[in-house]
Amino acid sequence: MARLSFSRQILPLIAVAGLIAAIVFIVTGTPDRAVTDPPETPFRAGGEIAGKPRVAGAGVVEPSSETIAIGTSLSGVVEAVMISPGARVSKGQPLFRVDTRSARARIREGDAAIASARAAIAEARNAEATAARQLALYRSVEDAAAVSRAEVIRAEGDASSARARRQVAEAELANARARRASAATELERSTVRAPIAGEILGVDVRPGETVTAGPGAGGPYVLMGETNPLHVRIDIDEDEVGRVAIGEAAVVSPRGEADTRVDARFVRAEPLVVPKRSLTNQASERVDVRVMQLIFALPDEAAGDFRVGQQVDAFIPAKVDR
Template identity: 60%
Template sequence: IGSALSGLVTDVRVRPGDRVAKGDVLFLVDARAARATLAQAEAAISEARAAIAEAQAAQKTARQQLDLYRQLDDPAAVSRAEVIRAEGDEAAATSRLGLARARLAAAQAAASTARTEIERLIVRAPISGEILAVNIRPGEFVATQGGSSQPFIQMGETTPLHVRVDIDENEVARVAIGEPAIISPRGAAEVQVKATFVRAEPLVVPKRSLTNSAAERVDVRVLQVIYALPPSDVFRVGQQIDAFIAAKPAPAGKGD
């Protein structure tokens, strides 16, 4: 889990081992500047609404005055200059009303942007799952890029646990894809559990998970197959395992 915006961490709400639901708060980034921007935008909204009310009143008065002049039966009762002045007052009030409405829209947009930024400074769980590692503390600075070589928080769904088994591309044709697998913790072959097949990844990829064996080949590509483990206290996230998958039955000979 990273942060959408850079800043100082003000609070960390979780610890390793905690279970969280999607949307729960994980940690907070300093939002004082964003809240100040929001306060300014809300003040501008109030000013713009007051300006709109004032411009609407002025526009109404100017239109009433202009309508009164235009309804007079005697053209000599009012001078042409007064009519022109009333027309100018009405046009000016209409212009001020349009400007006030534009300022209101701009202030509302600024307020919406500030609220969005405040929400982005609240880092929430993207999924339901378990907190696996917390690598930040209050007071530390988090950056959106280039600031850390590790994620701020690691989490995942651990119920059930899944294992990813690499099958050498040269062995794929011999493996019974779709069958259960027998899984043992590395170094404890006597502990065996039956894992359920979940899926085989569609893409064959270069091998990245290494066992550090001297005889291990690294210049190979592998098919990754996912299995689900039954509930157990034996396995942990990130643990290496040994997997035994049944081979396909050998084809019958022509004479059989």
């Protein structure tokens, strides 16, 4: 055993070393396929609802009045915009005004017509009075030979035509007043006012732009709605409709903030089941399934976490029976 034998000692040692190396390769090379936790968790049921039967839905935040797309009753060039996005307005507060020059001109026209009608009335009244006096004078003469019959007839005609002229002048005054009132209404209509108290959500009109009235016209020029409280409109797949416990509060999270959960009070269920609108930014809107829409009110203290139009995920308790 003084001399190392290649075949009997070195070779087996090399083989064993190779075997050990192989084991190391195998152990270190085996991929790790264990399930791990993601850095961020997607939306999940938390708190009380986690262990209970539930129905999930997705939806959008909206004002409790729903979003009102304000139109204009008059077409024309916008003269002034009185509000800015985010402003709170009271009912009847002016939002923007369409060019009023033509309406104002017609008011002045009306005023002038009223003045002229009044003058015409005054003049007609004078004429009427003169004619009446003349007629009275003729009638007071008792001597039949002093005044010819023809004179009397003429004086009677003068009196009645003077009365008629006065009536025409009065009708003209009424006409002028009505036209002025119509111009004033138009002036009033050129100012668009808030139909309810609420918050301005969007303004897409600037002074100098044209607005068009009527269906199929442009717009919406101003978006507003009552944002106190906010509502969420949750879509529930038609297959799940029967499972939803209508009337229960929902747990709502803004998309992307799975850890913010608020309890939203049930408001109503829309009576109409509608095709789902997928918010995918696609040019062609996709209609695949129908959904029932449930409306929930967000609590006041959560108002800061939600914005109108934001997408949300929600869990609603399911019926426990069955």
